[in-house]
Amino acid sequence: MATAVFHQALGTAQSHQHLQNSGSRLEFGHASLKLISKGFKVDIGLSRRGSYSSWKKKFGLIQASASQTSVVQPVSYPPNNSSDELRKKSSEAALILIRHGESLWNEKNLFTGCVDVPLTKKGVEEAIEAGKRISNIPVDMIYTSALIRAQMTAMLAMTQHRRKKVPIILHNENEQAREWSQIFSEDTKKQSIPVVTASQLNERMYGELQGLNKQETADRFGKEKVHEWRRSYDIPPPNGESLEMCAERAVAYFKDHIEPQLLSGKNVMIAAHGNSLRSIIMYLDKLTSQEVINLELSTGIPMLYILKGGKFIRRGSPAGPTEAGVYAYTRSLALYRQKLDDMLR
Ligand SMILES: O=C(O)[C@H](O)COP(=O)(O)O
16 A cells, blocks of 8 residues: 555656634643543543553544645545545544654754744654654655654654665656656655645744743743733734644644545654644644643654544554554554564564
């Protein structure tokens, strides 16, 4: 399947340009994601207990839409297929979300937004550690933002993958870039993973806060005001994007470009940012605008979702390459791991 995936994705890509609320709180702790709700608490981060499965929510219909401007082969479905039929037909696929590792401006506590800052040494290590955790999970396609910290994270993570396929960034910025980055060996293509970069997955644009120190800004404008800029849903920082505005573009991109790939059975990794990923998680987990404002993502901790029967099911964070972890009880993931074991024995 992975082979077909790459052919479809890269082959065409070369020719296209183309929770603290009233009842519950969701937070990513340092190494975990917690849902703290009236009456129960579930740790689905590093926990190997698997108790998160009790926290399955009902998900609504997922409408696949294929955009003609995608750099990757749009996945099209028979037009008269209903969403229900689509959901039943779609095979299982893994979706990995990773917030980039620590950047040089995270380290300095500066508002970063769309400023293109690289990872620190710690960020590099976080990305490698994240890669170890997902080293047994199939990855057919990678999406990153247009920013180097997300791209570094994706690339460094993939150095740890047991399948040893080579992630290759697709260059579709102009005809020459497409022409000059062609691959002429089918075998080599099969051993590669297309990496699509999209500015829609960029961090929220922080406006006039970009480059300012977070603590100094809080001292100057007041803690409450700065908290409102950072964590309200629909109040933008001065001349910047609110989370709602960021969600509009990030979720639209997810629905138009990434979800169709998942529905067609491709396993996808997204390396992006605190706020673009919060937006996508809001969509996947059907969080309210109240719930999403309390969702915090740690740098470099991968989150795993399984798309099955048209529903996204959060599986938590894979524990590590040597332990089965929470993902092992997905049959197809366990089989994939078994295949890797056999292949690399
Ligand atoms: O852009 C930034 O400064 C951070 O990556 C995200 O910042 P936040 O936690 O203030 O939203």
